[in-house]
Amino acid sequence: MDAFFASVTIRDRPELRGRPVLVGGGLRGVVLSATYEARRRGVRSAMPMSRARRLCPDAVVLPAAFDEVEATSAAVMEILRQVTPVVEVVSVDEAFLDVAGALRRFGSTTAVAEHVRARVHDEQRITCSVGIGPTRSVAKLAGRRAKPDGVVRVPPEAVVDFLHPLDVGELWGVGERTRDRLRRLGLRTVADLAHTPLPELRRALGPRAGAHLHALAWGTDSARVGEGPVAGRPAGRSIGAEETFGHDTDDHEVVGRELLRLSATVARRARAAGLAARCVSLKVRYADFTTLTRSRTLADPTDVTATVHATAVALYAALGARRTRVRLVGVRLEGLRPRREVHEQLVLGAREHGWTDADRAADRAVSRFGRDAVGPASLLGTRRP
C-alpha cells in the first residue's frame, strides 16, 4: 500500500488531497505515515514529528485512524487471498503472494498485479504498488521501486543487473548498523557484497547473517512465500505494550501505575487469544535514551494481570535507583503457549476463586460495556501519560 496510514486517514477528506499531510503525533511522537507531497519535502516515516514540522511547516497533522486502517487492511488481504491462497502477510500494509498457481487464470504476473491494483483502487479508493520477482527479496525491492501507484517486474534473467547497482543499505534486512559495518569493510553496493568471498562475509557478520546477505546479493534467497523468517510459524511469539511518558518522570508511583496499565493490557490480550506466558519482560528507557530490558521466567505460565504486574514491578525494583529519569516503560509477555495446555498448579490452602476469576469477570464486563467499564482501582481518574 502507498503511504497507507496517510491514504486511509485522508480518504474521505478530498479537501486535503494534494496537500502535505503527516499522520502520527502525540507530544513526543514520530511520523507514522506521510503523503507524497510531504515526502517530497524530505519527510520520512519514523522521523520525529518535531523535525517533520520544521521541514514542512504548512503540513496538516492528523492522528491515525487506526480502526479504519485495520478494516482496510483486512479488506485488501481478502482481495489478495482471492488471487491465491499462498499469501504471506508481512504487516498491516504489505504481503507476498506466490502467484505460480494463478497464472493460468490471469495469463501473466503483470496481469495479476493490475488486477489487484484495480480492485484495491476501486473498492478501497487508495493506491498500491506491486513488485514482481523470482524471490521474495527481489519482489520486495521491485515493489519499493514501483512506488507510488505502479508495477515493476524483475524477470529472473534480470535479477543480477537489477540488484548489483543498488546500495547495500537497500537490501531487505540491512539496516543502518549493518550498512555502516559493510561500509567500513569497503562494501558500498550490492555488487561489492556479491563479490566478497563467503568466508570473509561470515567472519565479518557472523555465519548466518553473512550467508544470508550473500544469497540476497545474488537474488538466490530460497525461502518460499509463507516460509520467511516471520511467517510460517504460529503467530504470536510475544505480546507487548509500551508507553513513552509525556514527560520524563522519577515518580515511582507514576511508573508503577503505568506498569499496571500495561500489564493489564498485555494480560487481557493474552486471555483474549487463549494464551499464557512463561516469561515477563520489562523494558525501561531513561531520559538519555539508554534502554534496558529485564526478564523473569515464571514457574508456571500465566495470563493473570496481577501476576504480570507483580513480576514487572519486581523487575523494576531490582533496577535500583538511577540518576536519570524514566522516559518509557514497557511490559512484554514471552514464551506464549495455549492456555488449555497449561495445567494449573494447585496450592494447598489457596482460595477457591482468585485473580483468574476476577480477570475473566472483568473481561466479560469490558467486552459488553466497553474499555472503561471496569479496571484496577488505582487507575481510576488517571489519564494516560
Next chain:
DNA sequence: TCTGGGGTCCTAGGACCC
C-alpha cells in the same frame, strides 16, 4: 519538543545436565 509502538530473530555467556 529530537528520537513511537508493535513485533521477530539472532548472538553470546552462564548455569545446568548427562
Next chain:
DNA sequence: TCTGGGGTCCTAGGACCC
C-alpha cells in the same frame, strides 16, 4: 595440578522491519 563434549534453558542486548 587438571579440568571433554553435547545439549537445553535463561537472560540481556542488539539489529531490523513496518
